[in-house]
Amino acid sequence: MQLRSIKLLEWDKAVHCLLYFFFIIFWGLKLETKKNHLRALLMVTIFFGLLLEIFQEILPFGRVFEWGDFIANAAGALIGFFILHLNKKKLH
Numbered sequence: 495m496q497l498r499s500i501k502l503l504e505w506d507k508a509v510h511c512l513l514y515f516f517f518i519i520f521w522g523l524k525l526e527t528k529k530n531h532l533r534a535l536l537m538v539t540i541f542f543g544l545l546l547e548i549f550q551e552i553l554p555f556g557r558v559f560e561w562g563d564f565i566a567n568a569a570g571a572l573i574g575f576f577i578l579h580l581n582k583k584k585l586h
Contacts, residue, residue, distance in 0.1 A: 512569030
């Protein structure tokens with residue numbers, strides 16, 4: 495992987511953040527209210543985001559790994575996790 499500058503203030507980072515936010519919210523609403531399930535969902539979601547970025551770098555589709563995308567993915571997942579964690583008991 496080539497070292498690139500991290501750009502976090504671009505519109506696509508907001509899209510990444512929102513997609514992972516809704517990804518974890520909607521999937522998390524289907525899980526039981528146990529904390530371990532939500533933590534596992536968070537870890538899987540962050541790993542999934544990293545794996546997708548790695549695949550973009552190694553597969554021949556003209557895409558590249560971007561730390562900014564990964565950070566935006568993880569931030570969206572974390573925000574969704576905390577909101578879900580705080581409100582899950584109220585929803586059930």
